Amino acid sequence: MKVFKFGGASVKDAESVKNVALVLESEGFENCLLVVSAMGKTTNALEKVVKKYFEKEDYETEIEKVKQTHLEISTGLFQNGHAVFAEISLFFDDIESFLRRNKSPNPNFVYDQVVSCGEMISSKILSEYLTDIQFRNTWIDARDYIKTDSNYREGNINWEETQKQISTLDQNTCYVTQGFIGSEANNFTVTLGREGSDYSAAIFAYGLNADAMTIWKDVPGVMTGDPRKFENVTLLDNISYEEAIEMAYYGASVIHPKTLQPLKQKNIPFYVKSFLDPKKAGTKVSSTEVNQQLESYIVKENQHLMHISTRDFSFIAEEHLSQIFALFAKQQIKISLMQNSAISLAVCLEDKYETLDALNQELQITFNTEVVRDVSMYTLRNANLEDLKSFYEGKNILLEQISKKIIQVVTN
Incomplete structure (x- = not known):
């Protein structure tokens, strides 16, 4: 089974969602689990909602802005009257309802219950769109499979329980699920840390004993520097887990620091490829003797x-x-x-x-x-x-x- 992860930039608008389908058509959608981030800058927008909530300011207006953005994206993907529009509205009603009745003073707990909705909505939109264009898939709630402790905003994985839950998935089915989120013993949402969707994909790959995991980015792969900040950077075609872990430790944004450990434990190859040009090879991270160590x-x-x-x-x-x-x-x-x-x-x-x-x-x-x-x-x-x-x-x-x-x- 393959695991694909699509980040916020790859689903930022209607055209981007359509492009995900083109990538899947190019790569093959059989026996595949898709992990999806929140759309575009949704996480930042929902963080603003939480901030205004604790500052006792008008957070409802911010919620409405995020809701309208998702409805506009959906207008470019679905016909009027599609069931997804009601589902989107329901997600945002749930956010408002939670904030109205919340009694917890813990900002990290509130953060996780609100900000996690970005992934829930984006994955639902993508799943419904793929179904409409005849890419059969099953939408699942990642919180039913990734189990954590109660360390809100930086959940620690309960690997035994997580492995048990993920092993119930059918290896012959295609799934769409969320990155960034899990749940604790009382089924409250716990996020896995900012940019944690890559880690989610690695957790699912580990639990499924996946053949490979691919993260789709807006860059050709792992580069010798961020091309937006450094000149004359080149692509690293092939690097070891150890080299990638070192790069992540020092802050290479293209690789989430926690992603590599579960993949290395089961020797699952990890690819970083461009959703803008999916035919290109990108970067392969694996147990390799051909380890590029460029400046x-x-x-x-x-x-x-x-x-x-x-x-x-x-x-x-x-x-x-x-x-x-x-x-x-x-x-x-x-x-x-x-x-x-x-x-x-x-x-x-x-x-x-x-x-x-x-x-x-x-x-x-x-x-x-x-x-x-x-x-x-x-x-x-x-x-x-x-x-x-x-x-x-x-x-x-x-x-x-x-x-x-x-x-x-x-x-x-």
Whole structure:
């Protein structure tokens, strides 16, 4: 069985949805499970709904905007009176109903119940469209199959229960389902982290013992750099799981960091291909002896640089590090890069849950801190150490770290 994942850009409008059908026609739709993201910028729009809800502002207007966008897309795919229009309206009625009766003060719980609707709606629209054009498929709710703990917004997979549920799927049937979402023991929705649809596809591939998994992007495959940000980048045709994991760890946006582990465990090959040109080979990630290790550029934006130092000029010792890292874990802040000297620790971090201010307040009880906000972290992998002029050119370096052939700098 094959697993295909289509991201938000590949279903952003009616023409894009039609193009998905062309890709499936080109690739073959037999014995296939499709994992679908929310359409276009829907996730951002629903995040705005949650924000306005907690700020006690007019969130209903934002819901109506998202609803109208989906109805307009559907108008380009279905005839008037099609049952899908009523289903779309019902999804948005459910969002409003949930927010009206919600008593939970937990923003992460509310986030997951609301934002997950983007995937539910997009997968329903795609499934209905494929049925209309004679691509027989069964729509399934991913929350019935991917089971997690109650760590809202960053669910941890219960692999035993998930494997049990996915194994009930018929390998001779074509399915359409959602990325990004699962459910906990009480069947409340839990999301798997931003951009988690790739991870969902890998979980289904793992549970199905899939022959292969393909992620369809608006780029030709895994490149030596984001072509929108770097010049003269080239395609990596063939790389190992280990190389891909390293690239994901350093922030390569084309690969979700958690995606590769379940695929590697069962040696399932993973392809990254372009939905704009599906005939091209793209990138193959597998257990390969032909592992391209070309010089590659990665940038992580929206980072923050924090300097932490002891107040009495004593060394940053193990007990200090233990205390600092415990606070990072408590505030769910991810470290992208760190560097320590005798009396200070520099940390480049990602403030995904907007808890940096709370972290800073707690740290300042014991330490001196300084924060530089909105920095970028550049990583150069497989660097040619004899020719680094172009990499450093025009950058105001706040932090630098070099190890083997990997160079990382933080800039503002």
